[in-house]
Amino acid sequence: MDSFVALLLNGLNSSALILIAALGMVIICGMMNVINLAHGELIMIGAYTAYSVTQVMGRSFFAALPAAFAVTAAAGAVIERLVVKKLAGRPAETMLATFGVSVVLQQMTNILFGAQSKYVAIPIAGKLAFGRVVVPYYNIFTVLLVAAVTAGTVWMLHRTKFGKRVRAITQNREMAECLGIDSSRADTLAFAFGSGLAGLAGALAAPVRSVSPFMGGPYLVNSFMTSVVGGVASFSGTAAGSLLVGESTALLGGVSNDVLANILVFLLIIAAIRFKPEGLFAKERR
Amino acid sequence: MTRLAKIPAGRYLDFALFLALGLFPLTGLLFYTQLLQKYLVFLIFAYSLDLLWGYAGLMDLGHAVLFGMGGYLMALSLSAQNGVPEFMARYGVREVPAWLAAIVPLPAAVLAGILIPALFAGLLGRFLFSSRVGGVFFSVITLALAQVFNLFIQSQQKYTGGFNGIGGLPGLALFGRPLDLVQGYYLVFAVVLLVYAFCRGLTASRFGLVLRGIRENGARLEFLGYDPARFKTAVFMVSGALAGLAGVLYVDRKSTRLNSRRQGQPARRGARRHAGQRGRQRALREFRRVLAASARRRSPRGRVLRTAGHHGRPRPSRTRKRPPEGEGDGAPCVRF
Amino acid sequence: MREILRTEDLSACFSGFWALDHVNLSVGEGELRVIIGPNGAGKTTLMDLITGKTKPAGGRVFFDGHDITGKPPHEIAARYGIGRKFQGPSLFENMSAAENLELAAPRENTVPRTFFRREPVRLRQKAGEVLRRIGLSEKAGNMACELSHGERQWLEIGMLMMQGPKMMILDEPTAGMTAEETRLTGRMIQRLAGDRTVLVVEHDMDFVRQVARTVTVLHMGRVLAQGPLEEIEKDPRVVRVYLKSDGREREHA
Numbered sequence: 005m006d007s008f009v010a011l012l013l014n015g016l017n018s019s020a021l022i023l024i025a026a027l028g029m030v031i032i033c034g035m036m037n038v039i040n041l042a043h044g045e046l047i048m049i050g051a052y053t054a055y056s057v058t059q060v061m062g063r064s065f066f067a068a069l070p071a072a073f074a075v076t077a078a079a080g081a082v083i084e085r086l087v088v089k090k091l092a093g094r095p096a097e098t099m100l101a102t103f104g105v106s107v108v109l110q111q112m113t114n115i116l117f118g119a120q121s122k123y124v125a126i127p128i129a130g131k132l133a134f135g136r137v138v139v140p141y142y143n144i145f146t147v148l149l150v151a152a153v154t155a156g157t158v159w160m161l162h163r164t165k166f167g168k169r170v171r172a173i174t175q176n177r178e179m180a181e182c183l184g185i186d187s188s189r190a191d192t193l194a195f196a197f198g199s200g201l202a203g204l205a206g207a208l209a210a211p212v213r214s215v216s217p218f219m220g221g222p223y224l225v226n227s228f229m230t231s232v233v234g235g236v237a238s239f240s241g242t243a244a245g246s247l248l249v250g251e252s253t254a255l256l257g258g259v260s261n262d263v264l265a266n267i268l269v270f271l272l273i274i275a276a277i278r279f280k281p282e283g284l285f286a287k288e289r290r
Numbered sequence: 291m292t293r294l295a296k297i298p299a300g301r302y303l304d305f306a307l308f309l310a311l312g313l314f315p316l317t318g319l320l321f322y323t324q325l326l327q328k329y330l331v332f333l334i335f336a337y338s339l340d341l342l343w344g345y346a347g348l349m350d351l352g353h354a355v356l357f358g359m360g361g362y363l364m365a366l367s368l369s370a371q372n373g374v375p376e377f378m379a380r381y382g383v384r385e386v387p388a389w390l391a392a393i394v395p396l397p398a399a400v401l402a403g404i405l406i407p408a409l410f411a412g413l414l415g416r417f418l419f420s421s422r423v424g425g426v427f428f429s430v431i432t433l434a435l436a437q438v439f440n441l442f443i444q445s446q447q448k449y450t451g452g453f454n455g456i457g458g459l460p461g462l463a464l465f466g467r468p469l470d471l472v473q474g475y476y477l478v479f480a481v482v483l484l485v486y487a488f489c490r491g492l493t494a495s496r497f498g499l500v501l502r503g504i505r506e507n508g509a510r511l512e513f514l515g516y517d518p519a520r521f522k523t524a525v526f527m528v529s530g531a532l533a534g535l536a537g538v539l540y541v542d543r544k545s546t547r548l549n550s551r552r553q554g555q556p557a558r559r560g561a562r563r564h565a566g567q568r569g570r571q572r573a574l575r576e577f578r579r580v581l582a583a584s585a586r587r588r589s590p591r592g593r594v595l596r597t598a599g600h601h602g603r604p605r606p607s608r609t610r611k612r613p614p615e616g617e618g619d620g621a622p623c624v625r626f
Numbered sequence: 627m628r629e630i631l632r633t634e635d636l637s638a639c640f641s642g643f644w645a646l647d648h649v650n651l652s653v654g655e656g657e658l659r660v661i662i663g664p665n666g667a668g669k670t671t672l673m674d675l676i677t678g679k680t681k682p683a684g685g686r687v688f689f690d691g692h693d694i695t696g697k698p699p700h701e702i703a704a705r706y707g708i709g710r711k712f713q714g715p716s717l718f719e720n721m722s723a724a725e726n727l728e729l730a731a732p733r734e735n736t737v738p739r740t741f742f743r744r745e746p747v748r749l750r751q752k753a754g755e756v757l758r759r760i761g762l763s764e765k766a767g768n769m770a771c772e773l774s775h776g777e778r779q780w781l782e783i784g785m786l787m788m789q790g791p792k793m794m795i796l797d798e799p800t801a802g803m804t805a806e807e808t809r810l811t812g813r814m815i816q817r818l819a820g821d822r823t824v825l826v827v828e829h830d831m832d833f834v835r836q837v838a839r840t841v842t843v844l845h846m847g848r849v850l851a852q853g854p855l856e857e858i859e860k861d862p863r864v865v866r867v868y869l870k871s872d873g874r875e876r877e878h879a
Binding site for chain 2: 677679698699700703704709710712716717718719720721725728729730732735736737739740741742743744745785789
Binding site: 039041095096099103221222224225228229232263264266267270271273274277278279281 | 343418422426430435442
């Protein structure tokens with residue numbers, strides 16, 4: 005029973021990481037209908053930024069977090085301007101182009117940093133123990149930070165003018181443009197923001213997961229799966245989706261080995277998508 | 291009709307390219323011949339992907355999996371020609387497993403390398419296409435499957451060589467006689483021509499018309515009496531078989547890391563491939579290959595690379611029309 | 627007149643909203659029935675249910691003596707012979723007009739019948755004939771997306787001609803057309819109807835007057851009224867709900 009609770013709590017950590025990564029993807033996808041296959045590499049950039057800031061420059065991890073957000077957001081803005089904007093309205097070509105970008109990013113990182121996994125120190129050592137359940141402090145920090153960032157994102161989208169503009173563009177781009185909203189600039193900013201979130205995910209994951217040029221793949225798939233499973237409902241759907249994915253991976257990982265758990269979760273989600281493509285939490289549409 | 295006037299220009303280009311490719315080994319540049327052979331294999335893979343994506347509009351992000359299946363089956367067969375392969379013995383495998391023994395004879399390996407990916411594609415297709423799983427979902431699911439396959443191969447180290455793959459394989463042989471470099475090249479080239487002819491015939495037939503209809507407006511086709519799921523599964527199977535064939539031919543004298551996900555990438559990148567160490571030469575060959583694969587058809591990628599005059603008159607560029615409201619496949623994106 | 631289509635208590639529900647509420651409809655063979663009603667009345671939903679695009683929440687649909695409730699669209703189209711023209715129209719955009727028509731041929735629509743098989747000559751001939759009838763002979767090679775809106779509507783009607791179903795469903799065939807195009811379309815549909823059963827969903831009352839005999843009026847998912855056009859136009863319920871602004875002068879109370 006204790007190990008079950010421990011798995012559940014630590015699964016929360018996985019869910020948090022997945023949530024913040026998926027959030028970025030959902031914003032980009034929802035607003036611009038762009039499937040960004042370089043999303044995993046944006047996460048990787050965030051992780052490498054964390055590595056550079058902490059190990060190479062010797063600064064605190066808490067400086068690495070905003071740095072990761074900023075650097076990845078900048079990278080996202082560049083990608084949006086150079087690649088995505090030119091292919092607006094053509095989702096298949098955009099997908100292919102971002103796929104190319106992902107390969108370029110992977111190899112560039114490979115050239116700059118080498119293929120060896122990098123080590124990033126855990127900023128908050130120690131664990132919290134109640135009874136026989138042990139939860140690392142860092143995990144608690146991650147969950148809290150992700151919750152705060154998610155809440156901040158939702159607040160931004162619903163309370164600020166910028167957020168309103170973004171939502172207007174999502175609902176009806178042409179009308180929004182007629183009303184004077186600069187959709188082009190909003191696109192770049194939203195893409196940058198979504199990328200920044202991905203970078204944050206990467207930075208948070210860096211101390212506890214491997215950091216290599218090719219780490220992005222599983223994150224990409226997880227983000228996709230989560231956004232699809234969560235459905236077109238809202239952020240709560242994405243949150244629920246990430247919880248589902250994170251917890252099931254953790255629980256299954258406790259029963260069998262990690263690799264098998266991953267495989268099983270992927271297969272389960274594939275089945276879920278196939279049987280309920282509109283998402284597990286979606287409402288019916290006319 | 292107007293269609294007759296469209297064919298010749300593109301066909302001449304194809305003919306010229308194939309002529310050039312056929313005569314290339316005679317230049318004596320053996321290193322580049324071997325390299326070009328590898329790209330010819332990718333050409334077959336590109337044909338298979340174009341059938342699925344260019345014609346039917348199904349973007350399979352995990353197509354490399356089918357390629358990898360063919361490759362692994364062939365590699366395993368080749369490595370087991372003299373009993374238990376070394377990399378397996380290292381993990382304590384004492385006897386050749388039954389499934390491996392079945393594919394040791396080369397014809398069986400080739401057949402397996404073509405049929406098993408086709409079968410897998412068929413089952414996957416039946417499972418996926420019977421629900422209204424549209425374009426984006428299909429791409430995401432196949433992407434996930436690529437990850438799954440990758441993880442699976444790496445976890446079965448005992449039998450697959452895990453991350454390092456299977457190395458030190460002998461070259462291709464025909465009827466027991468090993469082929470030298472040039473002969474190997476021509477074998478692959480011959481297969482390329484056959485695949486080309488096959489794809490041409492298939493896409494020119496009514497089946498090709500239906501595939502394009504699926505790409506343009508799959509939902510509409512249903513109301514005309516077609517079952518799109520059946521057609522999608524059929525083309526997926528054919529595409530899978532061709533991808534497997536490419537995988538089988540890829541395994542020639544290689545001591546490569548047969549890591550499935552990476553293998554698919556070069557073929558998928560197409561014209562966007564960045565120049566490697568051999569720079570321009572490689573890029574040129576890649577460009578020629580993609581040109582050969584796409585120049586003749588009205589596929590989305592082909593439009594990018596098409597030479598003017600393909601249809602007898604230069605076409606103004608035009609963004610492709612989106613499917614009508616309510617009949618699209620419904621991207622999984624949030625409305626918040 | 628033999629009844630060819632019947633719906634019994636047909637209902638459709640979307641997240642608690644009843645788009646159709648116990649609709650009972652009966653159409654005779656060879657009839658040309660027009661269905662009118664305000665936006666949101668459920669006309670297109672009714673068509674969706676009949677053609678299999680959506681599954682009903684309740685009730686049944688009978689066609690030509692068979693129960694087709696809940697069957698998949700391709701079966702309803704191929705086996706039972708119901709053809710549909712969409713509000714839209716819905717075409718194969720990046721294919722030529724001729725190809726659009728060739729795709730609409732009946733019987734050549736399963737994998738075995740099409741795999742590696744060339745286009746039968748009679749199909750091409752039939753397509754050419756239909757092109758003439760819809761007035762698009764010169765535009766045979768043009769991509770569907772290059773055609774004008776009216777031409778696109780005609781092309782889809784042409785596809786129905788190729789399909790040759792027992793019953794045709796036309797969803798707003800004159801949407802977006804000029805007066806002249808509307809008249810031409812009306813004539814096309816009347817010729818098309820001939821011996822076939824046709825269901826037309828429409829808004830344009832001039833067009834309705836041109837083609838209709840019996841009219842069914844839908845409102846809020848229910849059949850409000852049904853009968854010959856002259857009666858419907860005078861029916862006070864219909865006038866209140868729908869015919870308030872049909873282009874004719876009306877005095878404001």
